Amino acid sequence: MMEAQKEILEKLAPRKFTRVGKVWVACLLAIILASLIAYGIQLQKGLVVTGMRDYALWGVYISNFVFFVAISLVGSLISAVLHLSGAKWATPLTRISEIIAVAAIVMAGLTIIIDMGRPERLFFLFTHGRLQSPIIWDVIVITTYLVISLLLLYYPMLPDFALLKRYFKDRPKLSRRFAKLSLNWNNSERQKKLYRTSIQMLSVLIIPVAFGIHTVTAWLFATTYRPGWDSTNFGPYFIAGAFVAGAGAVIAVMYVIRRAYGLEKFITDMHFDRMGRLLVLLCLVYLYFNVNEYLVPAYKNTVEEAQHLQSLFTGAYSTYFWFVTAGGLVMPIVLLVFPRFRKPMPLFVISLVVVVSAWWKRYLIVTPTLLHPFLPIEGVPESWHHYFPTGLEWTVTFGTLAMALLIITLLVRILPIVPIHHAIEEREASTAKNREL
Amino acid sequence: MDDTNNKRREFVRNGVKAALLGSVATGALQALKSCSDAGAAASASANSETVELMTTDGHLIEVPVTALSETENLKGDDYRVREGFPNRKFVMVVDLARCKNAKKCISSCNKSHFITGENAWIKVYKMQESQETAPYWQPTMCMHCDKPACVKVCPVDATFKRRDGLVLIDNERCIGCRFCMAACPYSTRVFNWEEPRQGETTEIHMHLEHTESSPDYAGMPSLKGTVDKCDFCPHMIDKNELPHCVTACPNGVFFFGDAYEDTVTNGDESFRLSELLEERAGYRLLEQLGTEPSVYYLPPSNRLVDFQEGLENYEPYKSVDLSEE
Structure with missing residues (x-):
């Protein structure tokens, strides 16, 4: 029995970076450094260095922000929705999804600051905040979500930290650190009971907050009059899309971690198969909201809506639109009903397409609407009629994406990425079962 | 005083x-x-x-x-910039029958508010409802709505509505999130994407006027990373004068006045607001949105000017003459 436990710990305890890992971190740091320089230039010269102007007044920064918020919802999907619905198979994925959630929500907060014309006045949100502004709702709900996500990441790790404390007893410094983190976890029945209740409570609490963050983010748009945003469908539409994006992100990350650490025994083909099925379900729900979002205005075809939809269906944004619709919505539904596409490798590729589509989808939600105001666009330079991010904007944006990946990478480096105690319990249960037979 | x-x-x-x-x-x-x-x-x-x-x-x-006594200014001692002029309710009427895109309103506004970018606060749109209907010129500025969408969404109370009807911006407070610009259905707000090229002009002007930077005089100075827009010229109202666009217009398109007093004037002619709106079938832009603008339009019927003349001046991609700097 101890042998099995040791074997599992060897596999799942945090491990130093391999050479590939170091190169990966170096690449991310290089991108982040470039983006910091770019942001420095932006601070100095103002937002004139972006492609945004008075009509396209929000651009890639805001769509990137919406993307991060969307991705962060996966934490609540895997560790709350699946946990509460008794889907035990997903437990090894909870930590990965919570890490992604924390990284994404931190970056969502930073990205919104990047978009501000006066970032040094950020504290006005707290000293002069007005509750009727959806931005203040977002500030409140995002900070709440970050706190609950951190708890939901940290709390289930207590037994693991206690295990790691013993595992690393040859390295006193590390052992002591894990001892501190484990908050004197001793596996007593009382602690176990508290632990179960707390996780249950956090899982319940995080669902309304998760719905809150993305609904409020949708309301940043839906509370305006603009065609393409002025939609009562927007809250659920955003949440449905967020679950698709988040599930895609989890699949991609779990594939890479499984490969990098050789965790085939813990993150099995079954997990990919189930995640593939889940993705089909989520895409179907999202498809339903997409139909609502586009078909109803297209049927009425009012002047404003017609302009907007035309730019999406056949106009300037049609290439992107059909790419995200085919790649992020139709393709996963069609392919993933076949078991062979739910194998790790094909599913990984599909999940990457889903995540990239999800990113562009946010771009399509933010930008085209702004270029179809109620009154004509006149008296401004011709270039203000269009929007495309500048090189500097891309650099900053890639920097935020790299930073999210770096946070994920570092957390994966220092934390037990698959719940160890859970893996041990499962092993014990299965050996006990075998003995009975 | x-x-x-x-x-x-x-x-x-x-x-x-x-x-x-x-x-x-x-x-x-x-x-x-x-x-x-x-x-x-x-x-x-x-x-x-x-x-x-x-x-x-x-x-x-x-x-x-x-x-009678001459009123030096309307402010009074207890004037508060977020409250406005006591017992006033400012409105504007734009007579589309008179507008021929002379664009003097734009240049005067640009000059008086030291607009140095490509973001004029007044724009004259070439409008045509449908192929069969006549085209006309439509000056637009901030509508100073009574239910302003921009004020509702501002997270830090930087843009605010006053009791005298004005919607103003405190650019010392604005965090540059641009939510107000997204919310405004009239696309009237502009952003200082870069350091405004005003140089010392505003400082000199502020010195001459013995005044400090205040939402009462937008653009003086404009600040990088904050939102600007038409302010209805409270600095002119205070001096008992009309907004720059009203006095600059050679065709008397703009009428400014007070809804409580039911009077508007373009400097040459004065009308009772209610009568003018009734007789000329005045309307407001995008009334259906419920923003309740303070700017009324009179339809371009029985025109006093020729639409075609305005085409000479028509520059769809320009509203600020940057060569004047």
Whole structure:
């Protein structure tokens, strides 16, 4: 029995970076450094260095922000929705999804600051905040979500930290650190009971907050009059899309971690198969909201809506639109009903397409609407009629994406990425079962 | 200042609901001024001298000169920038039948508010509802809505609505999130994407005017990373003068006034607001959105000007003459 436990710990305890890992971190740091320089230039010269102007007044920064918020919802999907619905198979994925959630929500907060014309006045949100502004709702709900996500990441790790404390007893410094983190976890029945209740409570609490963050983010748009945003469908539409994006992100990350650490025994083909099925379900729900979002205005075809939809269906944004619709919505539904596409490798590729589509989808939600105001666009330079991010904007944006990946990478480096105690319990249960037979 | 203000109030309270024009209509104001000057010169006979004024319901009345006093400014001592001028409700009427895209409103506004970017606050749109209907020129500025969408969404109270109807921006407070710009259905707000190229012009001007930076005078100075827009010229109202666009327009397109006093003027002509709106079938832009703008439009029927003439001036990609710098 101890042998099995040791074997599992060897596999799942945090491990130093391999050479590939170091190169990966170096690449991310290089991108982040470039983006910091770019942001420095932006601070100095103002937002004139972006492609945004008075009509396209929000651009890639805001769509990137919406993307991060969307991705962060996966934490609540895997560790709350699946946990509460008794889907035990997903437990090894909870930590990965919570890490992604924390990284994404931190970056969502930073990205919104990047978009501000006066970032040094950020504290006005707290000293002069007005509750009727959806931005203040977002500030409140995002900070709440970050706190609950951190708890939901940290709390289930207590037994693991206690295990790691013993595992690393040859390295006193590390052992002591894990001892501190484990908050004197001793596996007593009382602690176990508290632990179960707390996780249950956090899982319940995080669902309304998760719905809150993305609904409020949708309301940043839906509370305006603009065609393409002025939609009562927007809250659920955003949440449905967020679950698709988040599930895609989890699949991609779990594939890479499984490969990098050789965790085939813990993150099995079954997990990919189930995640593939889940993705089909989520895409179907999202498809339903997409139909609502586009078909109803297209049927009425009012002047404003017609302009907007035309730019999406056949106009300037049609290439992107059909790419995200085919790649992020139709393709996963069609392919993933076949078991062979739910194998790790094909599913990984599909999940990457889903995540990239999800990113562009946010771009399509933010930008085209702004270029179809109620009154004509006149008296401004011709270039203000269009929007495309500048090189500097891309650099900053890639920097935020790299930073999210770096946070994920570092957390994966220092934390037990698959719940160890859970893996041990499962092993014990299965050996006990075998003995009975 | 307090004294003059009190006198003014007393005067109004006395039931002579006149002089409304006096505070907004330049014509009447000048009459008033010359009278009081004359009055000062001939102080002995001042008591018997009278002046003719028109009341808001259109009657001419005679008022003794001694009952009048020149108002230096409307602010008063208890003036608060977020409250506005007491007991006023400013409105504008734009007569589309007179507009031929002379664009003097734009250049005057640009100059007076030191607009140096490509983001003029007034724009004159070439409008045509459908192929079969006649085209017309439509000047737009901030609508100073009574239910302003921009104010509702501002997270830090940087843009605010005053009791006198004005929607203004405190650019010392604005965090540059641009939510107000997304919320405004009239696309009237502009952003300082870079350091405004105003140089020292605003500083010099502020020095000459003995004034400090205030939401009362937007653009003085403009700040990088904050939102700007038409401010309805409270700095001119305070001096008993009309907004720059109103006085600059050669065709008398813009009428400015006070809804409580039911009067608007373009400097040459004055009308009762309610009558003008009724007779000319005035309307407001995007009324269906419920924003309740303070700017009314009179339809371009029975036109006094030729639409075609405006085409000479038509520059769809330009609203600020940057060469003037």
